[in-house]
Amino acid sequence: xxxxxxxxxxxxxxxxxxxxxxxxxxxxxxxxxxxxxxxxxxxxxxxxxxxxxxxxxxxxxxxxxxxxxxxxxxxxxxxxxxxxxxxxxx
Amino acid sequence: xxxxxxxxxxxxxxxxxxxxxxxxxxxxxxxxxxxxxxxxxxxxxxxxxxxxxxxxxxxxxxxxxxxxxxxxxxxxxxxxxxxxxxxxxxxxxxxxxxxxxxxxxxxxxxxxxxxxxxxxxxxxxxxxxxxxxxxxxxxxxxxxxxxxxxxxxxxxxxxxxxxxxxxxxxxxxxxxxxxxxxxxxxxxxxxxxxxxxxxxxxxxxxxxxxxxxxxxxxxxxxxxxxxxxxxxxxxxxxxxxxxxxxxxxxxxxxxxxxxxxxxxx
Numbered sequence: 001x002x003x004x005x006x007x008x009x010x011x012x013x014x015x016x017x018x019x020x021x022x023x024x025x026x027x028x029x030x031x032x033x034x035x036x037x038x039x040x041x042x043x044x045x046x047x048x049x050x051x052x053x054x055x056x057x058x059x060x061x062x063x064x065x066x067x068x069x070x071x072x073x074x075x076x077x078x079x080x081x082x083x084x085x086x087x088x089x090x
Numbered sequence: 091x092x093x094x095x096x097x098x099x100x101x102x103x104x105x106x107x108x109x110x111x112x113x114x115x116x117x118x119x120x121x122x123x124x125x126x127x128x129x130x131x132x133x134x135x136x137x138x139x140x141x142x143x144x145x146x147x148x149x150x151x152x153x154x155x156x157x158x159x160x161x162x163x164x165x166x167x168x169x170x171x172x173x174x175x176x177x178x179x180x181x182x183x184x185x186x187x188x189x190x191x192x193x194x195x196x197x198x199x200x201x202x203x204x205x206x207x208x209x210x211x212x213x214x215x216x217x218x219x220x221x222x223x224x225x226x227x228x229x230x231x232x233x234x235x236x237x238x239x240x241x242x243x244x245x246x247x248x249x250x251x252x253x254x255x256x257x258x259x260x261x262x263x264x265x266x267x268x269x270x271x272x273x274x275x276x277x278x279x280x281x282x283x284x285x286x287x288x289x290x291x292x293x294x295x296x297x298x299x300x301x302x303x304x305x306x307x308x309x310x311x312x313x314x315x316x317x318x319x320x321x322x323x324x325x326x327x328x329x330x331x332x333x334x335x336x337x338x339x340x341x342x343x344x345x346x347x348x349x350x351x352x353x354x355x
Contacts (some may be wrong), residue, residue, distance in 0.1 A: 003235065003307065003310040003311075004272055004275045004277070004310050004313070004315075005233055005234070005235060005310060005315060006235055007155075007234055007235050007236070008152070013152065016152060017151075017152075020147060020151050020152075023147075023148075024147075024148055024151075024205065026169070058274065058276075059276075062274075067147065067233070067234070067274075068273070068274030068275050069146060069147060069233050069273050069274045070147055070274070071274045072273040072274030072278075073146065073273070073274075076103075077171075080107070080171050084171075086109055086110055087107045087108065087109045087110075087171070088107060088108050088109075089108060089109065089110045090108055090114045090117075
């Protein structure tokens with residue numbers, strides 16, 4: 001069985017860099033939220049990676065070499081940024 | 091001085107940010123178990139908390155992925171949304187662990203510049219004793235294979251205990267992680283609760299040393315890559331029988347909190 005977590009392939013470095021910054025760099029997250037295309041251009045992502053990020057479909061991102069945990073937490077941070085009322089509900 | 095407390099606990103951020111996806115009563119039961127740990131830590135009057143955590147690709151990205159690391163700066167900061175933390179670090183103890191660990195042939199990475207991961211601040215948010223104490227963040231790589239083997243983690247824990255036993259500080263030793271969860275994968279909504287319960291029974295029976303014989307493949311399969319932090323702590327507490335404070339399986343996470351009795355050696 002393939003393991004759930006893997007050391008990402010080198011070709012996916014820009015994609016993982018983007019997910020990492022969405023998760024861990026609030027200034028980048030803010031830029032991405034306000035102008036996604038410009039933010040993606042900062043990181044030298046190719047069109048395949050950019051399309052996968054626009055869709056933010058987990059399996060598609062992971063197939064390109066994105067680390068599953070980074071996909072998970074980057075998605076959560078984007079959700080918090082765009083829908084803050086969904087949190088701290090009790 | 092002896093290690094004065096040994097605790098393993100979860101750190102899932104949903105415990106902190108309480109999104110609508112979570113079962114309120116379950117989260118509050120986990121909070122209650124954290125409160126018991128906070129009282130326990132307050133009672134034993136530690137000088138410092140050594141917290142063994144797995145970095146979630148926060149302090150360490152793909153620029154460098156240490157198997158085992160020690161943070162030896164003056165303080166360390168992290169944030170999750172509006173939650174921001176800056177925690178003082180017990181630099182003399184951190185430095186001693188780094189130096190003596192290397193001397194004992196564990197090739198530790200030292201750092202004075204890391205963003206603090208939620209594996210550290212979520213448990214401390216709930217359990218920091220009164221009065222507050224400085225921490226020493228100890229890192230075990232859990233999410234970026236190849237991770238250290240369970241055997242290596244256990245051996246590092248044993249060496250860590252020997253180092254701590256030779257120090258003047260009263261140390262509360264904590265492990266942050268687990269239990270079963272699979273963030274970012276298609277198994278996110280189906281953790282392996284049976285595996286967790288069997289593991290907890292093993293720990294309650296005082297058979298923690300058996301965790302050193304697990305394989306990385308088994309941990310990954312069971313959604314327990316983070317158990318490496320517990321295994322490190324088990325190397326420090328040996329065959330003590332665990333007391334399970336809570337096991338609360340949510341739809342995505344086996345929330346377990348466990349303590350071990352510690353005696354001076």
